[in-house]
Amino acid sequence: MSKDTSSFNHSTEMKKDIYGVIGICGIVGNIAARVLMDRGFHVLGTDMKSEKECKFKDTLQTYIQNKEIEVxxxxxxxxxxxxxxxxVPPPSLSKDSKVFQKIEKNxxxxxxxxxxxxxxxxxxxxxxxxxTNGKTTTTTLLKHICRTAGLITTEHGFRNLQGNIDYIPPLQARLKGDVAVxxxxxxxxPGDLKRMVERCQPSCGIVTNITPDHLHDDHDFLSYASIKGSFIEYFKRGKLIVNADDPTLWGLVEAYKSSSNDQNIVSEDNDCEYISFGVDYGSTNPNKKKCICGREIRINETISGVGYYNCECGLKRPEPDYVATDVKGNSFTLKTPEGDVQFEMKLKGLHNVYNAxxxxVAAIEFFKIDLDTIKKAVKNFEGVSGRMEYMYTYDGKEVIVDYGHNPAGVGTVLREMKKIYKKLAVVITISSESGESGDLEILKKAVEIGDFIVPASFYSRQAxxxxxxxxxIIPTAESKEEFKSGTLGATADQVLExxxxxxxxxxxxVICLGEAAFKYKRNxxxxxxYLKEENN
Structure with missing residues (x-):
């Protein structure tokens, strides 16, 4: 850059300059423009898409009306x-492009x-x-608690877009608001999560769990875990809230603590406050999982990949700082350093006790929100769309939709459903991101837990x-048609069949599992x- 930007964030003179954002209809350009405008900079926007094609235009509407941007x-x-x-060009814009040449020419x-x-x-x-699992519910509930406390949370504002990768979270951290979750x-x-957290510049983090759900090969699990470990490593200062019931996750925390001590890192550079949480529920499912030391250890699971463990390397489940106990239906007691607190929630399932x-813990320890407000927010939180979402009751059968699309997520949801319903039909609309091995593992878990299994997607039927x-297993005729787009494994017709x-x-x-079930909720x-008309 030919102009000095070292005082970019503070210079009054620079706020008189005009900032042109290319790709205003794209995700990155859209949020970047809003970040600049929120800080008082004058912005122009441009895009090759027409106004009608600009699907994120609604997020810019207020700025356009206030004449803060011309597009x-x-x-x-x-x-x-x-x-x-x-x-500001899109990150994907080549320096050899005609647009880049225009920038240089001017x-x-x-x-x-x-x-x-x-x-x-x-x-x-x-x-x-x-x-790996629980990020969306944990994030959404924590934001709901903050809003209940009167805090404004930053929002990227894109409908039907989760927005947890690339430049979205770092830019979202810089939008208007009191807090960013x-x-x-x-x-x-390797390196992508490290870059993400460095760009976000958080002073607190939560790690829900680490499971091999998104992997094509179990042998890559510890490599994948080390990527999550870079998140832990970032918090040399600040707070880190971790699920101590996960042996892989807690092993990474202990390993990083030991490494810091061995290297004699000075305390002011390694002043992280580790806060642990867990659930006392009793073992429900004996299983095995890799410890961070490389050994395969026995874990008495509460939910998939999480529970009670003790490895030969010396790693064992600690007594967490915050423990949910007396889990009964939709209520639990949270043992805190300040005493026991009763919580009620609308969410179902032990996995949601972990998420809650x-x-x-983050609301108490980081945002310093009072317990009465937290209890009220948890009690009235409706949940995340597509997460064990009740649709209706038909012919005496409740119909539920869940977005779950990986083996551990499916296993957890189905075990929780079986605690609620005696007899369960499972409709699988998934095409696993782990390929054939993932499709097979999902089907195995469904057969193990459910009473009737309907493989509605081509790949679940193939498995x-x-x-x-x-x-x-009850096959359908429609699922013979091959269909795959990410984890969307079925068409609308296949889902309904x-x-x-x-x-x-x-x-x-009847629970319909997968991205396709979520996408075709209206159907x-x-x-x-439709069935009523058909029967008449």
Whole structure:
């Protein structure tokens, strides 16, 4: 850059400059523009998409009405470049592109997104949530607690977009608000989560668990765990809230503590406050999991991959700082350093007790929210759309949708469902991101736990035909059609065909699992009317 940006965040003179954002209809450009405007900078936007095609335009509407931004749709006009002292290009824009040549021709200064993040620091408390399972519910509940306490949470504002990867969380941390609670994910690539958390600049973090659910090969598990370990390593200062019932996760914490001590790291550079939580419920499912030392250890699970453990290397489940006990239905007692507190919630399932506990600990320890407010927020939290979401009761059978699409998530949800319903039909709409091994593992868990299994997706049907023979399995005709898009494993017709088969079973509830079930919730919602017309 030809212009000095060292005082970018504070210079009154620089606020007189115009900042041009290319790709205003894209996710990164959209949030970057809002970050600049929230800090008082004057912004121009441009995009080759038409105004009608700009699906995130609603997030800019207030700024447009207030004349804080002028947007050029369907073009990158010369006037955009001539007016902009600084131009923010999309991270994907090649320096060899014609657009980049226009920037250089006009003598504008290139302000890439990483420089913007370095120069504009978060001006609020920032907390990041990571883990293999439970991130979304933990993040959403904690934000709900903050809002109940009167705090404004930063929101990227994109409908039907989770937004836990790439530049979204770091930019979201810099939007208007009192606090930032950010879900932070990983593609499983070494260094990606480390870069993410460094860009977000949090002073508190939550790690829910570490399981091999997103992996194609179990042998890669410890490598994947080390990626999550980079999140732990970041918090040399601040607070780190961790699920101590997870041996892999707690092993990483202990290993990092030991490494810090061995290297004689000075205390002011390694002043992390570790806060642990867990659930006392009793063992429900003996299983095995890899310890961070590499040994396969026995774990008496409460939920998948989490529970009571003791490894030969000396790692064992500690007594957590916060423990949920006396779990009965939708209530539990939380043992805290200050005494016991009773909580009630609308959420069902032991996995949600874990999610709630992590959120409560963060609300107490980091955001310093009073217990009465926390209890009220937890009690009235409706949950996250698509997470064990009740649809309706048809012919005496409750219909539930759950977004779960990996083996541990499916196993956890089904075990929790079986605690609620005596007889359960499971409709699988999943195409596992772990490939054939994941599809098979999901089907195995469904057969092990459910009473009737309907493989509604092509790949779950394929797993049934190739590998598993069980009287529990009820095939559908529609699932012979191959369909795959990410973890979306079924078409709307396949989902409904599977649900109809499930409703024919003698059960108390039918649960439709997977991204397809979530995507086609409206179709599921309208099925009773269709069946009524069909029967008439």
């Amino acid at each position: 050029y749709f369907s073009e990158h006009p010369d006037s955009f470049f001539s007016q902009s002292q600084y131009v 003598g504008s200064n290139v302000l890439d997104v990483d420089t913007l993040l370095n120069e504009i620091k978060p001006d609020k408390p920032v907390l990041c949530v990571t883990g 950010l879900e932070t994910g990983t593609f499983g690539i 506990t992590g959120s409560i 049934a035909e190739k590998h598993i023979s069980s009287a529990k 599977g649900l109809k088969k499930g409703l024919e079973c003698d059960v108390d509830a 599921i919602q309208s099925l009773p009317n």
